[in-house]
Amino acid sequence: DVKVTQSSRYLVKRTGEKVFLECVQDMDHENMFWYRQDPGLGLRLIYFSYDVKMKEKGDIPEGYSVSREKKERFSLILESASTNQTSMYLCASSPTGTLLGTEAFFGQGTRLTVV
Amino acid sequence: GEDVEQSLFLSVREGDSSVINCTYTDSSSTYLYWYKQEPGAGLQLLTYIFSNMDMKQDQRLTVLLNKKDKHLSLRIADTQTGDSAIYFCAESNRNAGNNRKLIWGLGTSLAVNP
Numbered sequence: 001d002v003k004v005t006q007s008s009r010y011l012v013k014r015t016g017e018k019v020f021l022e023c024v025q026d027m028d029h030e031n032m033f034w035y036r037q038d039p040g041l042g043l044r045l046i047y048f049s050y051d052v053k054m055k056e057k058g059d060i061p062e063g064y065s066v067s068r069e070k071k072e073r074f075s076l077i078l079e080s081a082s083t084n085q086t087s088m089y090l091c092a093s094s095p096t097g098t099l100l101g102t103e104a105f106f107g108q109g110t111r112l113t114v115v
Numbered sequence: 116g117e118d119v120e121q122s123l124f125l126s127v128r129e130g131d132s133s134v135i136n137c138t139y140t141d142s143s144s145t146y147l148y149w150y151k152q153e154p155g156a157g158l159q160l161l162t163y164i165f166s167n168m169d170m171k172q173d174q175r176l177t178v179l180l181n182k183k184d185k186h187l188s189l190r191i192a193d194t195q196t197g198d199s200a201i202y203f204c205a206e207s208n209r210n211a212g213n214n215r216k217l218i219w220g221l222g223t224s225l226a227v228n229p
Contacts (some may be wrong), residue, residue: 004157040123042221043158043203058216090157103148104217106157 003027006091006107013114019078021110023091030096032074033104034058034066036087043090049074050096081114088112117141121204121220128228133191135223137204140185144206147180149189152201152222161202162189191225199227 007022025032033048035058045058047066055066063085067075074093078085088111092104121137139147145166150158164171164178164187171178177190191198204220 040221043219045216048216092158103146103160103163104158106150106159108157109155 004091004093004105004107006089006110008110009108011110011112013078013081013112015082015114017078017081017114019081019112019114021076021078021089021091021112023074023076023093023107024072025074025093025105026072027093027095027105028071029093029105030071031094031104032068033092033094034064034074034076035090035092036060037090037109038087046076081112083114086112086114117206117218119204119206119218119220121202121223123221124224124226126226126228127194129194129196131194133189133194133198133225133227135189135191135202135204135225137187137189137220138185139187139204139206139218141206141218142185144185146207147178147187148203148205148207148217149176149178150203150205152203154200158203194225194227196227196229199225201225 004025013019031050034046035043044060046064049055049068065077088109090109091107094104118140127133148163149161151161152158175192179188201222201224203222205217207217
């Protein structure tokens with residue numbers, strides 16, 4: 001089974017802290033994604049990466065950065081956490097060029113609270 | 116731009132059929148997906164349909180695609196309390212620069228009452 005693992009289920013951080021959310025996938029997928037999920041707003045794409053050291057902005061990249069030094073790991077960084085970044089963060093990965101197109105596999109989510 | 120819309124809530128009785136509807140705008144969509152999110156969990160792929168198909172059946176799940184109207188539906192037969200979840204519709208296409216992204220609906224929250 002494909003496994004996408006996020007390092008924490010729950011995190012509480014203070015305003016202004018630098019926050020790292022880690023995501024690891026074990027299926028050699030090329031594509032990795034970070035979303036945030038908020039009530040009434042659905043899933044919003046923050047950043048995605050289609051290869052090592054490659055990254056592209058999603059729909060709401062402001063206040064975030066990412067790092068993909070190895071194929072299996074995609075990190076989301078909040079340089080200076082703010083209360084409006086309190087949210088559920090979901091990591092996903094997908095292969096390229098399969099019969100299922102861009103089918104994505106998700107981690108269990110990290111619920112981040114910034115106080 | 117591309118958009119996917121779905122109703123936000125659906126309530127059914129246990130044993131009844133549930134039908135969750137979705138409309139999309141991108142006529143070049145290649146694949147359309149249904150994902151399920153149980154409380155406190157990530158999303159799981161439930162089923163998908165390729166754009167040249169009209170229907171796909173998988174046990175209790177039936178997906179219908181009306182490409183002319185850009186309408187996708189998910190029917191769950193004999194709905195159980197374990198089906199209570201949020202169901203997301205998503206579409207992907209092969210447009211240049213966009214072939215790695217999914218476009219998501221906001222999700223339909225299905226409540227199954229005993």
